[in-house]
Amino acid sequence: SAGQERNLEQALQCRVIDRTSLILDIFAQRAKSAEGKLQVELAQLEHLSTRLVRGWTHLERQKGGIGLRGPGETQLETDRRLLGLRVKSLRERLVRLERQRGVQRKARGRGELLNVSLVGYTNAGKSTLFNALTHAGVFAADQLFATLDTTTRKLWLAEVGHVVLSDTVGFIRDLPHSLVAAFHATLEATAEADLLLHVVDSASPARDEQVGDVNKVLAEIGAAEVPQLMVLNKLDLTGLPPTVERDEYGTLLRVRVSARCGDGLSLLREALAEIALAKTRNLPQRVSGDAALQDMDMVFDSDGSA
Numbered sequence: 365s366a367g368q369e370r371n372l373e374q375a376l377q378c379r380v381i382d383r384t385s386l387i388l389d390i391f392a393q394r395a396k397s398a399e400g401k402l403q404v405e406l407a408q409l410e411h412l413s414t415r416l417v418r419g420w421t422h423l424e425r426q427k428g429g430i431g432l433r434g435p436g437e438t439q440l441e442t443d444r445r446l447l448g449l450r451v452k453s454l455r456e457r458l459v460r461l462e463r464q465r466g467v468q469r470k471a472r473g474r475g476e477l478l479n480v481s482l483v484g485y486t487n488a489g490k491s492t493l494f495n496a497l498t499h500a501g502v503f504a505a506d507q508l509f510a511t512l513d514t515t516t517r518k519l520w521l522a523e524v525g526h527v528v529l530s531d532t533v534g535f536i537r538d539l540p541h542s543l544v545a546a547f548h549a550t551l552e553a554t555a556e557a558d559l560l561l562h563v564v565d566s567a568s569p570a571r572d573e574q575v576g577d578v579n580k581v582l583a584e585i586g587a588a589e590v591p592q593l594m595v596l597n598k599l600d601l602t603g604l605p606p607t608v609e610r611d612e613y614g615t616l617l618r619v620r621v622s623a624r625c626g627d628g629l630s631l632l633r634e635a636l637a638e639i640a641l642a643k644t645r646n647l648p649q650r651v652s653g654d655a656a657l658q659d660m661d662m663v664f665d666s667d668g669s670a
Contacts, residue, residue: 369381369382383538384411384540385411387536387540388404388407388408388411388540391404391407392404392405392408399458399461402454402457402458402461403458405454406451406454406455406458407540409447409450409451409454410451411540412447413444413447413448413451462552476644477518477525477526477527477528478527478528478558478559478636478639478640478643479527479528479530479556479557479558479559480519480527480528480529480530480557480558480559480560480561480636481529481530481532481553481554481557481559481560481561481590482494482529482530482531482532482560482561482563483532483535483554483560483561483562483563483578483582483587484534484535484562484563484564484565484574484578485534485535485536485564485565485574485575485577485578486534486535486536487534487565488534488563488564488565488568488574488597489563489565489597489598489623489624490531490532490534490563491531492597492623492624493561493563493595493597493621493623494515494517494529494531495623496623496624496626496629497519497529497629497632497633498517498518498519498529500515500517500531514530514531514532514533514553515530515531516528516529516530516531516553517529519636521633521636521637521640522633522637523637523641524636524637524640524641524644527636527640530553530554530557532551532553532554533551535577535578535581536577537573537574537577538577544581544584544585551585551587552585554582554585554587554590555585555586555587555590557587557590558590558591558643559590559591559592559593559636559639560582560587560590560591560592560593561592561593561595562575562578562592562593562594562595563595563597564594564595564596564597565597565598566596566597566598566599566601566602566604566620567598567601567602568598575594593616593617593618593619593635593636593639594617594618594619595618595619595621595632596618596619596620596621597621597622597623598622598623598624599620599621599622599625599627599628600622600624600625600627604620605620605627606619606620606621606622606627606628606631607619607620607628607631608620608631608634608635616635616638616639619631619632619635
């Protein structure tokens with residue numbers, strides 16, 4: 365609680381923050397675009413608004429005054445009012461940016477191109493895979509939330525032409541609701557995609573839990589029904605060969621690749637081309653939905669090997 369944080373700070377003589385504040389701090393350091401910075405600030409202020417009630421009551425005292433504080437307004441009331449005004453301003457600016465993005469999405473959709481969105485747990489290698497496929501040169505690093513801003517590029521596939529590929533923010537377990545709300549416009553592109561490439565760190569011992577965490581966030585943002593193709597990344601760390609796996613009906617389930625080394629990328633391109641051709645010809649897309657990903661025994665052997 366805010367009171368516990370305050371007591372610990374006084375006892376330890378250093379800053380003490382909760383998990384949500386830590387995640388928001390990381391987001392603030394990573395945000396590069398104007399929209400990303402606005403979204404992070406909005407999330408921070410909305411989180412702070414819940415802390416003012418519990419953590420700032422010691423400032424609540426009646427004082428008449430001039431300037432920012434109204435007559436008879438307490439310090440806490442002043443803080444709430446100013447915070448509310450800033451939150452309102454940020455939301456209005458983000459709504460304008462969201463409208464602009466909507467126009468851009470409609471323009472891209474007129475060509476009936478397949479819209480593909482990369483999703484996955486943070487640090488699964490989404491941006492590295494995005495760069496390997498599109499040569500976009502977006503920032504990619506071995507760190508949490510290296511990508512906050514959605515980047516979209518056209519990807520050329522043989523026998524198909526272009527598809528639209530988007531790199532998005534990574535997810536994490538129990539993603540703060542304030543972040544989900546603030547990044548609604550950014551995450552909306554994921555819910556409107558034709559296909560999700562669900563990137564998984566196949567070398568992570570927590571991979572099955574991470575898949576479940578990502579699917580929970582997808583459900584929260586309205587993307588649970590979007591078809592998924594699982595991409596098991598970081599194959600170079602497992603010693604396994606690149607492969608495409610299907611069920612007994614020929615439905616695409618997953619592709620094993622190494623975005624860093626390039627292994628399996630041709631197989632992934634072929635899988636994307638197959639899905640894009642099905643869309644172009646109005647055929648049923650033979651690709652799994654999220655329900656097929658829930659049973660991780662289908663993906664990983666019982667002994668934990670991929």
